[in-house]
Amino acid sequence: MTKTVFNLKLVAPLAAAIISINAAAQEAPTAQGEPMETIVVTGQAANARSDIERQRDSNKVIAVQTSEAIGELPDANVTEALQRMAGVFIARDQGEGRFVGVRGIDPNLNASTINGMSLPAPETDSRAVALDVIPSDLLASLEVFKTLTPDMSADSIGGAIEIKSINALDKPGQTYSVNIENGYSDLQDENSPKISGKYTNRFDLGGSELGVALAASHQERKFGSENIETDGVWEMMEAEDGTEAIGAPEIEQRDYTITRERTGLAANFDLKVSDSSLVYLHTLYSDFSDAEERQRNSFKLDKGDLQTISANSATWSDATLDKSLKDRKEEQEILSLVFGGEHNLNEWGIEYALGYSHAEEAEPHRRDTGFEQKHLELGYSSAGDIPTLFASDAAAMDASQFDLDEIVIEDNYTEDEEVSFRVDVRRDIEMAGNPSELKFGLQERRREKSGDLNATVYSDFGGDYTLADFVMNDVDYGLAAFGPGISKAKLNAFINENLGSFEIDETETALSSARDYVMNEDISALYVMNDIDFGRANLVYGVRYETTDFSAQGYSVAESSEAIEGAEEIAEDVYATEVNFKRKYSKLFPSVNFKYDYTDNIVLRAAYTESLSRPSFGDLNPSPEAIEYDEGELEVEAGNPALDPYEAQNLDFSVEYYADKLGMFSVGVFHKNIDNFIVTADVSSTVDPSLYVGALAVDEAQIYQPINGDSAKLTGAELSWTQGFDNGLLLRANATFTDSEASLGLGADAERSDKISLPSQADLVGNFIVGYERDALSLRLSTTFKGERLLEVNMEDEAYDLYEDNHMQVDFSAKYRFNNGLKLSFSAVNLTDEPFFTNNSGYNGVYEEYGTSYVLGLTYSSF
Template sequence: MKVNNNLQQFKRSSLALCVAGVLMGASTPVLAEESQATDNIEVIEVKGMRRSLEQSLNTKRFANSIVDAITAEDIGKFPDKNVGDALQRISGVTVDRQYGEVSGVTIRGTAPEQSRILLNGQSVANTSWYDLGPATRTFNMELLGAEQISSVEVYKTPEASIEEGALGGTVNLQTRKPLDLDANTFMISAEVARSSLYEENDPGGAFLGSWKDEDERFGILAAYSLEKLTSGRQVLESLSGYYPYFAENEATGEDAAVGAWGIGSQAFRAERERTSAQVTLQFMPTDNLELTLDYFNFEFDNPHVNHNFLTVSARGSEATNVVNNAQGGTESATIQPAYASIIYNPVVRHAVNMKADVLNLTGKYTGDSYTLSGVVGQSTSEGGTQGGSSSWWIPATDEGGKIGDPAFPDGQGSVDGGFSYDATGPYQVELTSLDATDASQFKHAQEANYETSVQEHDIAYAQFDAVFELDNDYIDNIASGIKYNSSDFSRQAYNRNPSEILGFVPDGNLSNWTGGVLNDLHSQSPGNTLNSYAYLDENKWWDFISEKYQNGELEEVVNQGNTFSVDEKMLALYAQVDFSGDDYRGNFGVRYVTTEQKSTGFADGKVFEESIDYDNWLPSLNIAYNLTDDLIVRGAASQVMARNNYSDLKPGLNIAANIGSANGGNPDLQPYKSNQADLGIEWYFSSSSLLSSAIFVKEIDNVVFNTESVEFVEKCGPTEADWSECRVTRPRNGGTGSVQGIEFQLQHSWDSGFGVLSNYTYVDSETTRPDGEKEMVPGVSENSFNGSVFFENDYITTRIAYNWRTEWVGVGATQAVLNDAYSQWDASITWHAMENLNLTLEGVNLTNEVIQSQDTEFDLTQNTIEFGSRYYLSASYQF
């Protein structure tokens, strides 16, 4: 077994043995014997952050594959506020932030959805609350608090025994077990959280209790955490794609105006609430048999309002004072007023949530020279955004009482609504007639609705593994196993027809519905930004809208184009050999997996169903060679695969019959495949110190791109003769990708209590479309750096952390959008007030950095996103 492999390494260095005995608490009989054999060596117990870092290095050092680890200092004392924030400290890892918190991770130059997140080695069902995003396979990190996590392992190279599906890497989240803790271990904490954007004080807390009997045969662990935060983001944004919204005016000499449909001043405010519960029962009826039953429940509620004040260039009557740049994009212009050329668009969503639960039974039997283990479990998830309101408020002087007013068959006009703008940096907008802070100058014109989505995901799995130890000079053990995995994902989408519900608002002037004026928005974007405007009282409006739903005045109909399901049945077999010699160790193996996939959707109002199956052979090799006791060279080679996003697999088409085009998903997509190799060197120059470097390459096939082709599609075209010339846009395989990169890592702790952790990663990552055009991989930066400095003694533990990344392509953008380089400072200080009492102050994004993005085609501003700073004051007591 691998632990014996590790012990062979321990025997080579009495210092390593001493440290390992302390860090691992002599948790196995073999380690206890080794510890007794070295009684003449002074053992210095290390606690706190330094202990955590040494445990993490110990995991990395003695792993057969290329692994990085993060270990909690103690119960409820994870190094960062959430797991996603902690993962960005690992070399080769960058994170994706959508609403301030980390929602996904990018590992070694691959997109976030191509990383796997496992809980105790198993998949967790996943949905999303965001109604406009694609349905991916990425576990949403927003669901997960850090209080119950004991360690995180990031496998950058695969082993045959680990579940398949990752191009970049596999993140395994480990939770605690009662028999590993002292009897009657309890931890309780309370906190207050605050965001600089909205300055609300929100409570939170956590509890963990663990008990076991005197014989240490049976134990129970229960944990619960609650975290609230009023936060969000403020954005100066463009809406829709960039295009010529006004042609060149030969009469006036004005150039064509080219840019976004509109510009928005967005204030997104959410009352986030995250809860996490765990119950673990552990039973060892004999020394050989161990049974563990885990139940986890994660819930995330995100009721929110998105205020957005829109200046809509494309709805203006004309553009004057047009100044274009060398790429033809309009840097600045004055837009003359027209009907609804200014729109205040508040979106109120109070039924927004996602949740997941996991029920997992694990059994392990250890014989004289073998270990048998099995797992059966299931995970379910529900999420989405139901109901809500998206209303349009326009200048009160605009003609007509509502959009599409039948009293104005020849169109409507306006005397207000003019503005000028500048798109060379964060959007600068100056209104030429309207006072945005005066609610009486606006009236209700339309009640629309974004898409309502209801997502469900069910996973069931069964796994059996057998490990046979060999009395052999070269082979330590042979492992084999089988795993069955069933995954059923569905998304129901609904739309509301605005034409049925126009003009239904009494007292439609905004002054009757306002909650006041939003002030001091976009504090990190100086100039003539739209930083103040009257806003809708969301609670008063939600009561009104809810009554409309209850009375049946607001009806939703199925949006068949975005309603689909993907059901998969996966069977995996593997064989793996762990080997070692005097100066080397490693493993090699192969994993075979077959997938049966059925996709169901709609085409032309009819149910459309398609099934495919495919299989993959996934060999892997990992080897570590000890040049000296403290210097290790590692190498790895493997073939991996990653399945496609659920949204890309949906069948059916949305058909625009009048223009002969259609778009949809593609259930025939094959999974991504990659051949990859790694080579690294690691110098452990003390028990808590590491200097390492690694290079890695990946060659990726079956890359998916949205492309257009001519197909025969029934009813696609004005006449039957046109059906064979339908222009169909859908995701297709055919692209390739390549990744080359290098990582550097430095970690060191001094006896004085100071320590430093740092890493740098360079990644050259690109994909090649079927037409030969090369593109950056979304979400991937070429350069990234993370560094932190800490100090601890008996009284305080403090840390300052910094992370930086260079530009990257935005994920999910409507056009090619490039985000500028981004950096962030975080810090924390803990006062050890008593032996078991800690008081902590933590700050995230201390300098309130913004994400700035550009449109690549016309070199114009896309978004300026400000998340604000977050602060947490907490007290924890362990007994």
């Protein structure tokens, strides 16, 4: 379903104001009494040239995008701005870009820093930072480093992302800008306002100069999605009539209504004490909230008896249909403070920085409520991307037939805090008559991530209630008929008035709440490097030594009919054992980066580097994420604190051609040998289920856990092309092709193939941008493509491996600059209504639609 009507009632007043302001400006005389003339602006070409020059000058393989170039694209945050750069793709959540991958590699294998210091992650399970919390209005530039030098942290196999916020000393003096926008989501028919502004100034302090840069941004975005997904995987099933085919245990229809608010604040102070001395304080604060209301139908097919099945249809008798409502609001905060200085002392120089970063995520008063109807004949009449579900009983969607089954109320809090310090010392020396810079330094990082997770499960409500007591109109769900929904207002009123009389399910409450954890990670690093200038050539080589001290504390919790030795009984038949884990490891990371200006137009590069990526905190968590046991069926999502980090040896070669006018073409190849890669696998065939259910009988188990594979090889090629034309046309294209092979280390007796592609690796990542600029008009049509990725591995049969499908999105932006400092902008995102789709062997995993969104904005700038 795609709606195409734009809400003109809300954009018309903004458009009228723009026209009137511009008309008044055009009629207003100048100081000499003459009409003002239109200023010709060539922003796209100038921005592209600036990005290319910075890339050419770098002694590493790098991609650059300045704030001005970002402003030409329809991107609201850092993540979505990064997706336009060569070799970069994004992982989306509800259609919005959140996490960033480089060279087709898992986003968890990148490092992200802002103003030179690492960013913490407020999410419970992630090491990768969801960069969508940082508005693009706060940026000076984005840099993606694809090779490393010893003065950079080694924790990056995909790439290192450096975010630089605005700096007043880079501006000519006092500057300011104000931007107002209104967005519109056609799927939800909702409007989303945004306002942002920037101010910079330089102050003469009598022999020194102070630069002050301030930026603020606030957006409230209302949107949603429609989804159908399989809980579990499609697998071979046999029906009672003897038929056999691939079938699904449970299929869910989901309808999301979402409100996301982002507030970003930056205040940067740079004091130029003298020509050779600078001290600074850079601050960033981001507040992000995500309010989500999810209506869900769960066709619990495997709760019934499979009567008949074919390749495209199946029918179950005595099955169960659940209707549920999730009502939750996540609130995230990120604070980054960096104090530092740079001092040049003749041949010597010193830089230092002290950083403090804090991130937190609170999920207060989350409510999940379920209604249940049993003994139904359910099934699907078609499979594929969007299974067509049916209920034979006409009363299956009768609200009065759904009994109130369960209410879960959660209060969750996650905190991530890091204190870091670094000092870098350099000395200008000569090497065989060539100027060079010797550099050495140290870095200390102290990080703690903790989670306080609490869930109370209620199963008796002091009476018999049905969905009819809380019903609302049928849910507007474009993928199929959904039936009646659950009124959030009615349900919350009922809970607030009667919560004290509800009966707590002690067993489920204990299982759901024993998930607290504390993880500490201390990293110490020393390095030395030499940067030699040979005239047309440049060589940077050196070594970095890093030590990691990791500890984790959590709980192993199990439901058991018998006591478990060494465990504490926290509820009837529920036992918890405290888990403590410690490990320490060190590694040496050599690196060499070589650059050679073969001609005035051709640059050759080669690099050898070694790096690592530490496992995500969700993978390391000693406390299981979820344990579900029902009538002999067990499903577990668990972490693994004993995971080894990824280790990689990286080779890079590239040739870059720079035209005399605006033009650049580059081709590069890279190869990575990766040890200890991590994959989420169904390990039920190798893990004892009694760890989670004690002596309870288990007929069928699905235990998902991250494990270390053996080794992997990844080889890729990267192409990038930019060409500007005298007629105002600008073309930019890039593509990264990767191919990988990883070994699970299963041994010769394994039933499935030991070889897989590297998990979460996309085989093709590409961008194509057509820009046009003439006088005051600027247009951009942008296409991004991300290839298929392996998400989950089944250790017994590769047919059940889960893949994310190809994704190609088309966006458009248009800007018109008036002659009085005003700029009118319009953008359309996801013009082709591209869905998100995952599958195993072509069968539905998740199919989700987001629709197209539009933004109309007005900016006033003093420059």
